[in-house]
Amino acid sequence: MKKEQQIDLYYQMVLIRRLEERGAELYQQGKIGGFMHLYIGQEAVSTGLIAAREPRDRVITAYRDHGVALNCGISANEVMAELLGKATGMSKGKGGSMHMADTSKNMWGGHAIVGGHLPIASGFAIGDQYAGNDNITICMFGDGATNIGYFHEALNIAKTWGLRVLWVCENNQYGMGTAVDRASAVTDIRQKAEGYGMKNGQVDGMDVLKVYDAAKDALDYVRKNSQPYLLEIDTYRFRGHSMGDPERYRKAEEVKKWQENDPIGIFNKQLLEKKVATAKVLDEIEARVEEEIAKAVEFAEASPEPAAEELYSDIYAD
């Protein structure tokens, strides 16, 4: 990968991290409502994955979607505005944290029912197959979603019909507070693809370049063969499941151990060691991101609330 692109990936990961840290503060101040699920710790997954897609490939994910939105090119301003429920958010303040989408950037949401977006992802691929194009739908979901019926119906039809879907399981070790081995019959999620005769792979989700390479290979396979592929990406969320998670289900030492594997720290080290970037360049990125986030907060706070008549807009298209 070119140096500029590597540096850009680093920038994206730092952007996600800082935006969410700021988001958490705003949440504590009561400026963000509802549920908010932070991606902190998992930034390398969507950053590497989405960097590997063609612009025509569609991305759909679950409710832990702020990072995915940023990686797809949605601005920090719009993400922050949506978090604050403002009219300038990409979903006009009607979706919130869990429902971020921008079809012009091929980011198709932000879906809050566990597993519910998987058959919809199959549907995108049904539509693309019908249209006769070779677009791929990249569908991201957590380990918890692989235990629900939707997952199995979606994978079955994808394989049976030869749909171009890259199924990406972000295995962050817990479905809410329940560890994978307490909820899933097999702990290697990729094994579940075997039951559908589906090609699959597994990669370390704390290393953005490894994720990128694995995603490239998987996307090539899907495009060339018109077959789905399941990629399991092992990762860890450093924060609770959502804001206000007491975290009784895991030990501080475990979290600490994973935090030593911070994907941003790992990448920072790689960039310096391989002389892709100097410390000065990486520091400048930090400064640039700080400024961008400050402006995003300013933009979001200054943005108007949705107008009262918005309550009744967009219920129907006709």
Place this chain on the structure above:
Amino acid sequence: MAKITMREAISQALMEEMDRDPSVFIMGEEVGVWGGTYAVTKGFYDKYGAMRVKDTPIAENAIIGGAIGAAMVGQRPVAELMTINFGFSAMDYIVNQAPKLHYMFGGQFTLPLVIRAVGGGGRQLGATHSQTPDAIFAHFPGLKVVSPGTPEDAKGLLKSAIRSNDPILFIEHATMYQVRGEVPEGEYTIPIGKSKVQREGKDVTIVTYCKGLELSMKAAEELSKEGIEVEVVDLRTLRPLDMEPVIESFKKTNRAVVVEEGWKSYGVGSEIVSRIYEEAFDYVDAPIIRVAQKEVPLPYNRTLEQAALPQVHDITAAVKEVLK
């Protein structure tokens, strides 16, 4: 005007829209090679091929979720639920996804989607296959619910539904495919969300739809012989609900009976009666009566099943009661 069956009317609507618009395709259980369990899509597979007439696994989430996804990316799928009862397996998609996706993302997604579902009792299929749960689906803003009672309306409304950019649940009745009726020659559509007076009368207003219309028209015929002239208003669409013809008729007759096949409690009739009381209370001359299914799961035994379902004589009795 040609006289055709409900089955032919629905089949013609599908075929005409598939011929008109290449983005229209059908997906569902046994819609293709089998020809549809109610033979509505007989011959379609041979004419249009497997890509446009998709036989799916028996997996309602894959069917309805898949149709939603295909609609979001620009196709116009017509998904078929072999029975509306199987829709419960895909309840998340019908009530929690399809009606929300346009609104929740600020209008970014459109869902030009039709879900055809076969409902209703009377075929001795037992409690889990015989329901008329229309009111449940009509509860959700964002979904449109259409349920025609004549071949003419079925054809015209289905064509409009396929052309619409909103998710529409199109409910057909399992015992009505052989019902015959006049259908206009050539191209026509009927707007969604418009109730219609199917029979004019001055004494009592019957408000109904779908199977209830068939029964109510028979009741009206019988009552006419006794000198009672009822006006039958057919809702045709349950959401968005067009109350105007209902209120207009009620202001003329001041008496009403509401007929539906579903259960009475929390049903379509409950909604209609409330609306009449809200919008035309000063015109009420007698308490409005609801004719509906008995509050039991439908039994298999034919006599018991018919005892639970609303009958023509229930309607005639109710009309006479409101005239007392």
